[in-house]
Amino acid sequence: MPSPIITIDGPSGSGKGTISRLVADRLGWRLLDSGALYRLVAYAGQQRGLSPYDESGHVDIAQHLDVQFGLGSHGGEQIWLAGDEVSQRIRTEQAGEGASRVAAMPGVRAALMDRQRAFAGAPGLVADGRDMGTVVFPGAVLKIFLTASAEERARRRYNQLKDKGLGANLAALSLEIAERDRRDASRAVAPLRPADDAVIVDSTAMTIDAVVARVLELAAARLPA
Numbered sequence: 001m002p003s004p005i006i007t008i009d010g011p012s013g014s015g016k017g018t019i020s021r022l023v024a025d026r027l028g029w030r031l032l033d034s035g036a037l038y039r040l041v042a043y044a045g046q047q048r049g050l051s052p053y054d055e056s057g058h059v060d061i062a063q064h065l066d067v068q069f070g071l072g073s074h075g076g077e078q079i080w081l082a083g084d085e086v087s088q089r090i091r092t093e094q095a096g097e098g099a100s101r102v103a104a105m106p107g108v109r110a111a112l113m114d115r116q117r118a119f120a121g122a123p124g125l126v127a128d129g130r131d132m133g134t135v136v137f138p139g140a141v142l143k144i145f146l147t148a149s150a151e152e153r154a155r156r157r158y159n160q161l162k163d164k165g166l167g168a169n170l171a172a173l174s175l176e177i178a179e180r181d182r183r184d185a186s187r188a189v190a191p192l193r194p195a196d197d198a199v200i201v202d203s204t205a206m207t208i209d210a211v212v213a214r215v216l217e218l219a220a221a222r223l224p225a
Contacts, residue, residue, distance in 0.1 A: 008128050143199065
């Protein structure tokens with residue numbers, strides 16, 4: 001019997017990364033941060049000096065991506081690209097914009113598909129992204145589409161960047177999130193949308209603990225005893 005999978009999709013700033021990590025930790029399951037893979041491809045392309053719209057160059061990077069995920073001494077995420085620790089560098093707004101561009105490239109998505117599916121395994125997987133429930137893991141036992149108002153998502157992203165010591169402008173973030181929403185929802189391949197059988201969770205007025213509790217409640221109802 002295949003190991004169970006929970007997918008948590010949603011737009012930028014919806015909190016899906018935070019929620020996915022906490023749910024995976026509570027369940028003792030594996031975690032896939034698919035957005036990090038696209039950020040890494042975009043970042044590596046910038047380092048190589050590629051045009052942001054050079055699909056073949058970014059496909060080559062995606063096919064040969066040398067990446068390792070781990071935890072630091074204080075439990076925070078650590079990501080190494082070709083042996084270089086890049087955790088903070090791929091979490092900037094510039095990297096996020098780049099990720100949104102390369103995610104619209106069919107060749108890049110195809111190159112990363114098998115890598116993402118390889119994360120599935122015992123005892124289970126929580127997969128965080130934009131097309132986890134619609135494309136990558138359509139047979140997931142539970143599909144969550146996590147959303148929040150654009151204003152709330154911009155505020156959260158602003159606070160997140162400030163907490164990390166990174167520069168941020170709330171008005172600019174609001175515009176960038178609106179543009180990313182438009183791009184992600186209108187791309188030709190795997191547009192951002194809820195799966196037909198997804199449970200939509202609007203976290204605008206919810207605490208992190210409340211969202212985690214809701215996802216775990218839904219999981220308990222779907223998972224075998």
